[in-house]
Amino acid sequence: MNEYPSKVLQDAVESISSLPGVGARSALRLALHLLRQPTDNIHHFASSIDALATDVHYCRECNMIADSERCGICSDSRRDHSVICVVESVRDVMSIEATGQYKGVYHVLGGIISPINGVGPGDLAIDSLVGRLAESGAPTEVILALSGDVEGETTSFYLYRKIAGLASRVSTLARGLGFGDDLEYADSLTLGRSIVNRQEFKP
């Protein structure tokens, strides 16, 4: 006898265990859970996943996922279209939106320059960013909101050289101790930079 009592179950388990962080045992548990659900629920689950392949659009301006050709942010006239925040991924946009502190628009690169993973500048939405800046004509601020690791820094540096002449200001995220962080537990690199980049105290 096969390890799985049913080819259908085996296929489902193999699909589920292809997800990152889901092992074979968890996948089996999840597949058996789904199997116990009413037929309609299973169909709904499957079709909502299938829709990811067919019904998701990418905003033609900022490359964010959307339900139509232009995302909700780019088509919102109350947003400040003269500030473009460059991020690695869709999730970064969602994280920044969740803060409620940003009123500009975005540009989603769709990845980060990473020679070790075989990702070069040509794989990212960099040309479309350059095109966007060149077309706009208006003075524009670009915020490079990439991660603080080597790949993020490399990408920021690459982008800076590409767009420096096209934007009136290029900025990056403030880095330092987190709000509420205890000095005792801060890593020395972060603490050191927080001292060097100290800011005016505003009581």
Next chain:
Amino acid sequence: MNEYPSKVLQDAVESISSLPGVGARSALRLALHLLRQPTDNIHHFASSIDALATDVHYCRECNMIADSERCGICSDSRRDHSVICVVESVRDVMSIEATGQYKGVYHVLGGIISPINGVGPGDLAIDSLVGRLAESGAPTEVILALSGDVEGETTSFYLYRKIAGLASRVSTLARGLGFGDDLEYADSLTLGRSIVNRQEFKP
């Protein structure tokens, strides 16, 4: 703007987070992972889940999931059809099969008697077990391989009263210290029962 940039993404995240043990953040991570996969992979993932609703059969003899009307175990003439191991779920069959130590057949109850969860004997495949034993005519051993908690014990007791006259032997799983277990760390109930149910030493 909505919390999700796309209704399609939101639907997928809601489906995935309906799985047990998967929170909203993990569901988003998994949905975005799927979104990055080639279209064909997403379709394959979805259809393998959808097949759980349409293509899974239940063995008409033992109630195990199968790809046809009769499961691989029940249709295997090399298995001993005079020994029936009664288990709660499909997963229990897979666990016992994985040991390679059992050559009989199974009967999957599809649950366990649990008044607190509203599961009564009528919700389980008990009548079909009784029918199976009554029809067979041949002397049959029934192994009650249910969990050792109150619900498992209750179900075993209920089943015993139902089938005692129909089976030539009713047995249950051996319980005691696990192989390799240290006495120091054993719970006293298990250790106590291991002493009471001590077995002949076979060097």
